[in-house]
Amino acid sequence: MAAPFTLRKIGVPPNSANLTEARRRVFDFFRAACRSLPTVMDIYNLQDVVAPSQLRFAISAQIRNNAHVTDPKALPLISVSLVIDLLLFKGMEELTDIVDHAKQRHHIIGQYVVGEGLVQNTGSKDQGKSDFLKNFYTSNYV
Amino acid sequence: SKLPYNPPPRIYHATLKRVLRKASSFQSISFGRFQSSKRIRLQISCAAKPETVQKVSDIVKEQLALSADTALTAESKFSALGADSLDTVEIVMALEEKFDISVEETEAQNITTIQEAADLIEDLVQKKPTAQAS
Numbered sequence: 001m002a003a004p005f006t007l008r009k010i011g012v013p014p015n016s017a018n019l020t021e022a023r024r025r026v027f028d029f030f031r032a033a034c035r036s037l038p039t040v041m042d043i044y045n046l047q048d049v050v051a052p053s054q055l056r057f058a059i060s061a062q063i064r065n066n067a068h069v070t071d072p073k074a075l076p077l078i079s080v081s082l083v084i085d086l087l088l089f090k091g092m093e094e095l096t097d098i099v100d101h102a103k104q105r106h107h108i109i110g111q112y113v114v115g116e117g118l119v120q121n122t123g124s125k126d127q128g129k130s131d132f133l134k135n136f137y138t139s140n141y142v
Numbered sequence: 143s144k145l146p147y148n149p150p151p152r153i154y155h156a157t158l159k160r161v162l163r164k165a166s167s168f169q170s171i172s173f174g175r176f177q178s179s180k181r182i183r184l185q186i187s188c189a190a191k192p193e194t195v196q197k198v199s200d201i202v203k204e205q206l207a208l209s210a211d212t213a214l215t216a217e218s219k220f221s222a223l224g225a226d227s228l229d230t231v232e233i234v235m236a237l238e239e240k241f242d243i244s245v246e247e248t249e250a251q252n253i254t255t256i257q258e259a260a261d262l263i264e265d266l267v268q269k270k271p272t273a274q275a276s
Binding site: 023026027028030031034035037052053056057060063064067 | 204205227228229231232235236238239247
């Protein structure tokens, strides 16, 4: 079996100099998260609930959520790599909390297995109806 | 089973090839001597076993959500199949889990096609300590 992966607690590293280094850090974070997945599944007893590939997909979906943070013109005062560093810091914090068993099983299932909160999956009755009601809670202007 | 469209004949060929490949692999398992000679012969002709390439293709299809009848050759590039860089990293992680290996970052950067991934996997699987049989 491959050597078990341990999450090293590094102090806050200096800010990334440019986008390529920020990109490299994103991939390093993703790899660290994926390699911690066996530990996580072990701690929270998720073997019957979800497969590691689904959790990997959830992690990449969260990263993709913030993938739009690339345009330097949108943030004139802050550099783009600083924003990415901050997002990575929060991600790393979340990952450390999960691996340290500071969260509980229902947190993991609710946040990463089922989707954005448990409410999303109970809307199956309204599928196929108009978009107006679906977007009613999100905003006035569609 | 009736399909709403005419399936291209490529599918039947691909499934037939897969069945034949599986049949040939059964043969190689039962006779040990034949298996080693077959492996040596394969190493001379191509770097990775066809089963490895097939497993890699399956993982790639699942990751990129491609339909089951997309023909994937060993030289298909991930970017040509619609994968961005995060998808490539995810594919490498899925391969790590499937084959129980650990891919370094420097090695992972060079992977762009299915054949390269299969070659790297074969390399790492052989390097694993022989005491732990996979």
